[in-house]
Amino acid sequence: MTEKRLWLEPEFAQTELADNLARGRARQVISPVGSAGYNDFGPGDLLLTRHRGSFIKPCPGTLHYNCCGLQIFHFGLGCSLGCRYCILSAYLGTEALVLFGNVEEGLAELAKLLSQPPAERPHRFCTGEFTDSLLLDRRSGLAGRLIQLFAGSAGAVLELKTKTDQVDHLLSLNHRGRTVISFSVNAPEVCAREESRAAPLPARLAAARRAAEAGYPIGLHFDPLIFQPGWEEGYQRTIDLISRYLGGRARVAWVSLGCFRYLPALKEVMLNRHPGVAIYDAEFITGGDGKMRYPRPRRTAMYRAVAAGLRRALPDDTVIYLCMESPRLWRDVFGQDPGTGGLTALLDRRALEFDSC
Amino acid sequence: MPLNPGGEVAGLQPQTLALADLQPFWPEAPGRPLEPLAEALGQRGLGRPLWVWPARPKSAPGVYWLMAGARRRLALLQLGRTTAPALVLPPDLPLAAAVCLALADNQERGWNQAETALTWHRVTGLGDAVAAEAAPILGLAQSPRLREWCLAAAELPRPALESLAAGRLDLENAARLATWDQASQLAALELFETLLPSKQKKREWLSWLEDISRRENISPARALADPDFQAARSNLAREGRPAAENNLRRLLWRRRHPLLAELTDQRTARVKALALPPSARLELDPTFEDLKFSLNLTFATRAEFQKLADLMGRLAESPVFSAILNDDIND
Missing domain, CATH: 1.10.10 (Arc Repressor Mutant, subunit A)
Structure with missing residues (x-):
């Protein structure tokens, strides 16, 4: 079993955050580490370091593919869930977790941005792009502070994205409908095989139900959709589970669909780490963004099938959208292409529908 | 220990040692035929002494590791010699120093x-x-x-x-x-030695073979035993190396990418059915991502341009052309 260690830069060694993160981990104070040094840390390591630069970044959308225009509150990066498709492994080259000890500066930056008139700033923000939003949240307490910040900010919505079921500490907060709690979901066999350290799918959906009962709008992300024998039945089983757990009571704000895609370097990383992994044996082409993607006709077939199942299972006003897909795919699946601007506007409108003030 | 420009170690005098008492320290590396060296040694003699190091100074005082000069020793044996001059490195010399001296001695001829x-x-x-x-x-x-x-x-x-x-x-x-398993190593090697693909192509082929092997749960050797692959190789003499290499690459690509191969065949048939003249070249994305299509028109006169304009009008109405733009599959 990997030993868990907390590596601290000196300026954060005596902080409450460090004390909370240190439970069950060996503490070690080290010289400041730049982002180029993150690769020196491995599984079981948690690094508390200083982030240099802005804490708020637009989602790194790429040429040729529509982006949803989400803004990312960048509080850390990396993930210890070890999903076998995770693009973070190629970006970071490590399974270590990195949290920014100077996150207070980030919260101040965010508060300043949110104090601007809604028309002059973005509406949707998330924290789960470079790490899982809730993986360490019971120790860091960051999500609660963000939820309160957004509750006081009209025309702004926070999205927390997770593969965990750790939402209970958030249920009693007064979120005012301005936080969407989103769950990454997949076919049951994909969850079991490729996401084995994440919460089991029923546990995630049970957490979604608890969050929904606490009034949170829910988001669902079918990302990545994995092509494998029996994929259609697998995703239909997940849709059936969604109906069972969330049908009737939950307000599902949106569901995103994104087929498996990866930077070419990820394949070698994952095959070395997990020699039996099969998801890279499918057919891929090099997309316009340099990522490996299933051939477009295959993606079209998968999106059509999953979107049709979701349409049958969810209320008509649920927004179903494609994450980082081409205008051609949008037209083939939904009959129209909103473009990045149109998709951003659609999701912004949807996000603000849940504001309870 | 100082090393003089001539490769002599300061303070050491060569001794004549029996070649049979010298145990090679380094594994025998392939790729350097002995005959030219033996010929040179036969004509000019051994220029520099061998370097040896007592293997077990106390228990076997006459036995030495041959640190530098393994090929020269073999060449001398080939010439029928039984002894050679050798510099005996001190037994208390640290292992790292002995190794580095030997490597430095060999470095001159390149690796x-x-x-x-x-x-x-x-x-x-x-x-x-x-x-x-x-x-x-x-x-x-x-x-x-x-x-x-x-x-x-x-x-x-x-x-x-x-x-x-x-x-x-x-x-x-x-x-x-x-x-890879040894049978697969040898099968791939035989392919490389026959077709001499570039480094980039070797990397591509090995990657495809690994993917095929995992997906079909067979060894790369078994994949390469496919009769089509064998036929592609056996056509080398008739087709010439570039054609045989391209043919084999095409077969490997198709085996690795059955869906893309099917789509490509379908598209090729449709483009052929359009019967476009050489002056109108339809450029299609081989990845089928189809972020854009392009039609390259070449003309020299207004009349030729008019013909191409008419052609474009017909294409816009053509169901075959629509099918090319809208290709789709059902899984």
Whole structure:
């Protein structure tokens, strides 16, 4: 079993955050580490370091593919869930977790941005792009502070994205409908095989139900959709589970669909780490963004099938959208292409529908 | 220990030793025929003495490790010699120093990649301290990846090492081959030796073969035993190497990408059905991502342009052309 260690830069060694993160981990104070040094840390390591630069970044959308225009509150990066498709492994080259000890500066930056008139700033923000939003949240307490910040900010919505079921500490907060709690979901066999350290799918959906009962709008992300024998039945089983757990009571704000895609370097990383992994044996082409993607006709077939199942299972006003897909795919699946601007506007409108003030 | 420009170690005098008492310290590396060396030694004699190091000074005082001069020893044996002058390194010389002296002596003639791999493998087995001193001499100090490739490649069977020594195989692809079972290594090697693909193509083919092997749960050797692949290779004499190589690459690509192969065949048939003139070239995305299509028109006169304009009008109405733009599949 990997030993868990907390590596601290000196300026954060005596902080409450460090004390909370240190439970069950060996503490070690080290010289400041730049982002180029993150690769020196491995599984079981948690690094508390200083982030240099802005804490708020637009989602790194790429040429040729529509982006949803989400803004990312960048509080850390990396993930210890070890999903076998995770693009973070190629970006970071490590399974270590990195949290920014100077996150207070980030919260101040965010508060300043949110104090601007809604028309002059973005509406949707998330924290789960470079790490899982809730993986360490019971120790860091960051999500609660963000939820309160957004509750006081009209025309702004926070999205927390997770593969965990750790939402209970958030249920009693007064979120005012301005936080969407989103769950990454997949076919049951994909969850079991490729996401084995994440919460089991029923546990995630049970957490979604608890969050929904606490009034949170829910988001669902079918990302990545994995092509494998029996994929259609697998995703239909997940849709059936969604109906069972969330049908009737939950307000599902949106569901995103994104087929498996990866930077070419990820394949070698994952095959070395997990020699039996099969998801890279499918057919891929090099997309316009340099990522490996299933051939477009295959993606079209998968999106059509999953979107049709979701349409049958969810209320008509649920927004179903494609994450980082081409205008051609949008037209083939939904009959129209909103473009990045149109998709951003659609999701912004949807996000603000849940504001309870 | 100072090394003079002539390769002499200060303070040591050559001794005449029996060649049979010298145990090679380094693994025998392929790729350097002995005959020219034997001929040169026969004509000019041994210019520089061999370097030896007492193997077990107390228990076997007359037995030496041959640290430098393994090929010269073999050449001398080939010439029927039984003794040779040798510098005996002090028995208390640290292992790392003896190793580095030997490597420095060999460095002058340059290393082929098989020698580098085998030597690095040997050096690594002597411990971290020796490896740390030897890495710069072998040109491996700056690259952990290169060191990993060497260690892997050193495990390959003799034919692969010979190919590596001759420069027909490179370390990266050799290291990849080293993870395969031996039958598959030899099958791939035979393919490479027959068709002599570039390093890039070797990497591509090995990657495809690995994917096919995992997906179909068969060994790469079994995949390469496919009659189509065998036929592509056997057509080498008739088609010439570039054509045979292209043919084999096409077959491998199709086996690795059955869906894209099917789509390509379908599209090729449709484009053929359009019967476009040479002056109108439809450029389609081979990945089927189809972020854009383009039609390249070439004309010299207004009349030719008018013909192409008419053609475009017909294309816009053509169901075959629509089918090309809207290709789709059902899984």
